[in-house]
Amino acid sequence: MLTRELAIADYKIVDYKQVHVFPDRLTQSKNAQYQAYAGAMLEIYRTGIGLTRKELHRSVRQIFAKEVGCPLRRIDAFCKLLDEVSTYAHDQPRKAAQLRQRVFRAAAKLHPLVQTSSKWFEHTEEEAKKRIAKEIGIPWATIKKLFFADLNEYHRLQSFEGYEEPGKLLSRYNVAQAQAVLYDATIMTVKTSGDFKTILRYAKLAGLMHSIERVEPNSYRFSFDGPASLHSETHRYGVAMAKFLPGLLSCKGWEMVAWLKPTKWNKRLQFTLNDRCGLNSNVEPPADFDSDVERMFFAQWNEAPRGGWRLGRERNVLHSGQRVFVPDFDFVHADGRKVLLEVVGYWTPEYLAHKVETIEKFRSENIFLAVQESLARKLPIGLGLVIPYKKHIAINAVLEQLAQ
16 A cells, blocks of 8 residues: 555635545546556566666656656655555665675775875775675675665565556556555445445455444445544554455445545645446455454365354344344254354444344344354453354354254
8 A cells, every 4th residue: 555645635625624535537529648657667677677766767768757746655656555565675684784885895995985086095996895705705796786784675586576567557646645544444334235344345355343223124334433543543454444445446336435634734624436447356266254253264164064054154134223233153053953153353332332232232133153262351241142252262162062
C-alpha cells in the first residue's frame, strides 16, 4: 500500500455541512496518455535488473518530465507500487558501514586530496583511490558499488514480478489511492445484498471487528467501528480498513460509507464507494479460515469419524430482529441434532462486550463458545457453554460436551 505522504485527494463541501473526499484516479477518458507511461515504467523495471532503486526512480521521473500537471507524489506513488512487486538485494548487516570505516581511515592518512598535485599537496584524488583500493584489496569500482549498499535507495534490483500489462498498474494505482484515504477512517459501514459471506470473510482477514444487522429481507449492514482507544491514539484501524478494501472491491451488490478524521481537519469527512465505482482489484480468494486455531480444529476433526457428528464452516446466518450472526462452525448429527460453535480469540473490551451481547441474543440457538484461556474468565457467568483452549481447541473436550 502507499504511505500517507503519497496520498492525493480532492475535497468537496456539500450543503455547507459535509465534506466529501475524492481520491486521485486516472481514467481512460481523462488520462489516456498514462497507458503509455505505465508501459514505459514497466519496461524500466523489467530491463533494470542490477540497477539501484535510486536509478530506477530517476528513470521513472524522466518519463513524466513533460507531463503538465502531474504531481511528484503521483510519480513517487507509482515507484512505490513498482517496488512492492520487486525484489532488491540487501547489504549484509554492517558490511557497507564497515567498508566505509576502512575507506575513511585509509583516506585520512592522505588528507588533503586535490585534483592536481603540487609540492604542498601531493595526494590527488585518483592516486588516493588506487592506494586505498590496494590497501583494502578491492577494486575501486567494487568499492564504489558497495559503499552505500546498506541504504534503501542503493539497493539493487534482483527480480521484478511486475504487472501483466500497463492497465493493471493503473488499476492498482487507483485502488491504492482509495486505500490511502481510509488510513484516517474511524467508522465504516457496508450495506450489501450480494456477497454477504465473502465480505464477512475479507473483513475477518483484515482483522476488522464488526457488527451486522439486517436492514431489509435480503440486505445486511456491516458496521466497522474499532475500539475508541485506537481511534484517539493511532490510525491502525484505518489501515485495517484499507487492507479490507481490495477484497470488498471483488464483491458484488454493496455500498460503502467511511467517516474520516484527518488530523488537519476539524470536522469529519465522508468517503463513499459502491460496486459500480469503476475500481478493480484482483485479489487472492479469501482463506478458508480466519486463524490457525480454526484451521487446525477443522482439519483434526475430519481425520476420523466423530460419533455421527459432521462439522460445517459458516453455514448458518442467524437473525434476531435486526441483528445478524454467522457462527464459525456447526455440528450436525446423523439424528438431526445441531450445535453451533463460535471461536473467540483476538479481542478488545469493546469487541468482547459486543460478542457477549450477540451471544445473549442467540442463546436459544444452542451455541458453544471456544474461548482463549486468558479470556474465558472475563466472560459473564451463565453466558453459555464455554470450552477454554490455549493454542488449539481440544477435540475430546468438544466431543464430551456434544455427548451431554
